[in-house]
Amino acid sequence: MEFSGRTALITGGATGIGLATARLLARGGATVALINHQESDLDAARKTLAGEGLDAIALVADVSDEASMTEAFQTLDARAGPLRMMVCSAAIQPFGTVEAMAPAEWDRVQSINLNGAYLASHLAVPRMRAAGGGAIVHLASVQATATQARIAAYSTSKAAILGLVRAMAVDHAPDNIRVNAVSPGCIDAPMTRYSASQNAAPEDQDALVAHWGAAQPLGRPGRPDEVAEMIAFLLSDKASFCSGADYKVDGGLLAKLGVVLPD
Incomplete structure (x- = not known):
């Protein structure tokens, strides 16, 4: 897929699915910026990409902190062209039921997983509008639709991401901004x-x-690169009529009932 001349920002971009997406977009010619709260992870990610002949802008920021994210976006403005693509993949998944999890830990999960996606979107939308449009992908999860035990906070945050995606897709279609979710298994x-x-x-x-x-x-x-392929498609012009939807990359998990038939 062709991304030459476009700038992409990826939160949680130093590891896993975020890093796999950064690799794919950079190979397509995009200028890629990675946001992570740990500088050591960003350094490792840049070194990995450099070993493959690719480059990335490293932005140390806390996705749940408005001042930190505002500074990161301002740095990106100064170092790259107009923002046209964004992937929000920063998230945490601590275990606990609503009874067992302390309120502070619950708030931390929502702050990073949901508020972080909101803050990034809050800062990205006016920039994309000024650039003539763009595409945003929020990482949800199969846990937004069906959940395992003891991850109440994570499941709640990811279900809310699906609502955010639908609202943004409707609100910002006039700005030529497409917004979708990808739900990995x-x-x-x-x-x-x-x-x-x-x-x-x-x-x-x-x-x-x-x-x-x-x-x-x-x-x-699944592998991170298999999810990255879906994300890159949704960011590309090939997905020009795709917005407001959730795309599952789950090996068929949510298609399967837990019914076992006798041999």
Whole structure:
């Protein structure tokens, strides 16, 4: 896909799906900027991309903090062309029921996963409007539609992302801004590895990730690059009539009923 002359911003872009998307967009000719709250992760991401002959602008920012995000966008304004594409993938997934999770932790999940997407959008929309339009992809999750146990805060935040996508698609269609969601299933990425670390001993974590992947009809965990392909399509001109929708990249997970038939 061709992205020459376009600037793309990716929150949570230093690892996992965000980094895989950055790689794909940069290969297509885009100027890519990555937002992450840890400078060490950004340095590692830039080094990885540089080893592949690609470059990225590194922006250290807390997606849940307005002043931090405003500064990051201003830095991007000074260092790159008009913003035309954005991917919001920054998120955390701590475990806990509404009873067990402390209010402060609940608020932290919403602040990063949902408010972070709002802040990035709040800052991106006027820039895209001034540039003549653009495309935004918010990372949701299959957990926005059906949920496993003990991730109430995460599931709530991702369900809200779907509402945000629909509202933005309607509100900003006159600005020539398309907005979509991508809902990954079990992807072998840092967040899934973190989940495994919270539920299994170190020696059992690979088996647990494989077990989770086996629950998907395709029989394996997905890869970050497989999700990135969908994101890149939605950002491209090939998706020029796609807006306000949720695209699942879940190996068929949500198509499957939990009914086991006898042999």
